[in-house]
Amino acid sequence: MIEFRNVSASYDGELPVLRDVSLTIPDGDFVAFAGTNGAGKSTTMRLINGLLKPTSGEVLLDGVPTTALRTSEVARKVGFLFQNPDRQICQPTVREELLFGFTAVGEGGPDAEACVDAMIEAFGFDADAEPFLLNRGTRQLLALASIIVREPDVVVLDEPTTGLDYRECAKVMEAVGRLNAAGATVVMVCHDMEVVGDYARRVIAMTAGTVVDDGPTFKVLRRPETLRRAHLLPPQVTEVSMLLGADPALAGTAVARADTLDEMAAAVAALASEAARAAARERAALGACAPMGGE
Amino acid sequence: MIEFRDFSFRYREGDAPVVRDVTLTIPDGCFVGITGAAGSGKSTLTYAVNGIIPHCYPGDFYGAVTVEGMDTVETSLTDLSRAVGSVCQDIDSQMVSSIVEDEVLYGLENFGVPRDEVEARLADALELMGIADLRHRAIDSLSGGQKQKVAVASIIALRPRVLVLDEPTAELDPASSAAVFDLLATYAREHGTTVIVVEQKIALLAEHADMLVIVDGGRVRFAGAPGEVLEHSAELLELGVNCPRSTSLVNRLRASGLYAGPAARDVAEAAAACREVIA
Numbered sequence: 001m002i003e004f005r006n007v008s009a010s011y012d013g014e015l016p017v018l019r020d021v022s023l024t025i026p027d028g029d030f031v032a033f034a035g036t037n038g039a040g041k042s043t044t045m046r047l048i049n050g051l052l053k054p055t056s057g058e059v060l061l062d063g064v065p066t067t068a069l070r071t072s073e074v075a076r077k078v079g080f081l082f083q084n085p086d087r088q089i090c091q092p093t094v095r096e097e098l099l100f101g102f103t104a105v106g107e108g109g110p111d112a113e114a115c116v117d118a119m120i121e122a123f124g125f126d127a128d129a130e131p132f133l134l135n136r137g138t139r140q141l142l143a144l145a146s147i148i149v150r151e152p153d154v155v156v157l158d159e160p161t162t163g164l165d166y167r168e169c170a171k172v173m174e175a176v177g178r179l180n181a182a183g184a185t186v187v188m189v190c191h192d193m194e195v196v197g198d199y200a201r202r203v204i205a206m207t208a209g210t211v212v213d214d215g216p217t218f219k220v221l222r223r224p225e226t227l228r229r230a231h232l233l234p235p236q237v238t239e240v241s242m243l244l245g246a247d248p249a250l251a252g253t254a255v256a257r258a259d260t261l262d263e264m265a266a267a268v269a270a271l272a273s274e275a276a277r278a279a280a281r282e283r284a285a286l287g288a289c290a291p292m293g294g295e
Numbered sequence: 296m297i298e299f300r301d302f303s304f305r306y307r308e309g310d311a312p313v314v315r316d317v318t319l320t321i322p323d324g325c326f327v328g329i330t331g332a333a334g335s336g337k338s339t340l341t342y343a344v345n346g347i348i349p350h351c352y353p354g355d356f357y358g359a360v361t362v363e364g365m366d367t368v369e370t371s372l373t374d375l376s377r378a379v380g381s382v383c384q385d386i387d388s389q390m391v392s393s394i395v396e397d398e399v400l401y402g403l404e405n406f407g408v409p410r411d412e413v414e415a416r417l418a419d420a421l422e423l424m425g426i427a428d429l430r431h432r433a434i435d436s437l438s439g440g441q442k443q444k445v446a447v448a449s450i451i452a453l454r455p456r457v458l459v460l461d462e463p464t465a466e467l468d469p470a471s472s473a474a475v476f477d478l479l480a481t482y483a484r485e486h487g488t489t490v491i492v493v494e495q496k497i498a499l500l501a502e503h504a505d506m507l508v509i510v511d512g513g514r515v516r517f518a519g520a521p522g523e524v525l526e527h528s529a530e531l532l533e534l535g536v537n538c539p540r541s542t543s544l545v546n547r548l549r550a551s552g553l554y555a556g557p558a559a560r561d562v563a564e565a566a567a568a569c570r571e572v573i574a
Contacts, residue, residue: 237541239562243566253567
């Protein structure tokens with residue numbers, strides 16, 4: 001479990017970039033932090049992985065303050081994916097990159113090699129490939145795999161899909177989704193609200209170093225006040241739903257609740273057929289009332 | 296006008312052409328969005344416009360690319376850069392100064408802009424990008440998003456007739472990304488500037504571009520008004536391009552025979568289509 005107790009943080013000791021933040025992330029949660037550039041999201045990630053210590057308050061990992069843990073101890077619990085994979089790839093081959101997390105802490109050996117082999121097979125990597133010659137999406141996957149291979153309890157992802165095309169984004173996020181399904185806590189910063197809507201179960205909206213909202217993904221992303229304060233745009237289907245739901249005739253119908261393509265397409269089709277049936281009934285009623293022709 | 300005629304290009308160290316048989320005409324003042332999967336040749340297409348190929352990256356150049364009548368192979372990079380302003384994908388590689396003001400001044404001075412025009416151009420560009428307050432800030436102290444705005448301001452100050460931007464919003468949050476696209480579209484309309492943007496955020500392109508170009512395996516697979524191109528959502532998905540969700544929603548209604556109107560470019564058009572179906 002991750003706990004923030006009245007945490008404030010600053011890079012220069014003066015200007016606070018995080019102000020009195022308190023929140024709890026239970027084991028197995030999938031949380032997305034959303035907000036504008038400079039809202040304090042990445043700072044929050046750095047506090048979780050211990051790269052940054054709070055100037056006041058406490059960040060606790062499983063009840064232990066990060067200030068009482070060595071960086072290596074935090075790293076065993078928390079895997080961190082940088083926005084730019086090139087900041088963490090440092091080995092000459094894919095295989096060595098995946099092994100590095102083990103050997104760096106003196107845990108190399110047959111067990112580690114078996115884990116790496118399994119990871120190479122799962123991701124379909126070329127074990128002998130030179131990482132920096134891989135394309136951006138594959139480098140991002142490699143950086144993610146080198147974290148997953150150590151089976152951390154918590155994975156922190158800073159903008160995991162930036163610069164990736166649709167297929168690469170889907171590959172990375174499916175791997176993250178599998179990791180969460182296997183029990184890992186996932187905490188990510190993500191500007192792509194479609195990715196947030198597809199994967200995160202909870203959204204924490206931030207602005208100017210404070211939390212403005214925290215709750216189930218679509219509850220948060222449907223609150224106009226939250227969207228305004230954190231300068232967020234909801235996923236497009238949710239936005240369509242909110243526009244339609246503002247019409248008194250459609251408020252309370254399934255279109256006003258739909259957040260996915262499937263839900264919205266089904267809701268619109270159902271309302272369309274209902275409207276068609278009503279029109280048919282009206283025509284039939286008009287037909288029954290129409291004056292009979294002839295003498 | 297920008298014209299690609301049977302254009303193909305193979306980088307000297309490459310085994311195969313990265314762009315093949317591209318024939319495309321971009322009218323003056325058009326806002327063009329280029330998208331496609333990673334490695335599809337999007338950036339190479341723009342390098343042919345600003346002259347980076349073949350002047351900086353040599354290779355086998357087939358066919359012809361002309362910008363306002365200038366053949367980009369025959370014209371010097373200096374002359375081309377007076378017409379075409381470029382914002383790189385890697386912003387840090389573009390920055391040459393340590394202070395925001397100096398960064399914008401660098402281009403103006405090098406282009407020999409008359410001294411009495413410099414201040415107005417500098418102030419206008421910073422104002423337009425909403426970064427007037429950053430004028431005296433050290434570039435090192437800026438966020439990635441702020442640097443992107445400085446890079447765009449530095450180029451806009453030069454008032455190029457063609458503006459080429461490679462993923463200009465990669466580091467920006469959604470609200471800032473939308474704001475940059477709004478600014479670019481307004482600027483292009485007001486100045487008659489042709490804008491070519493390479494971008495993965497297809498929802499932004501769908502909403503702002505006059506022409507959408509989909510590249511796959513170095514070939515242009517689709518080029519046209521966003522509403523026409525986005526009708527092909529299933530084929531686009533095959534090419535690794537995911538339509539905006541609002542487009543996908545309306546395309547589903549079209550496929551099921553409920554809606555006969557055009558593909559939706561944005562949320563407002565999708566909501567209007569849904570209302571029409573329900574009514």
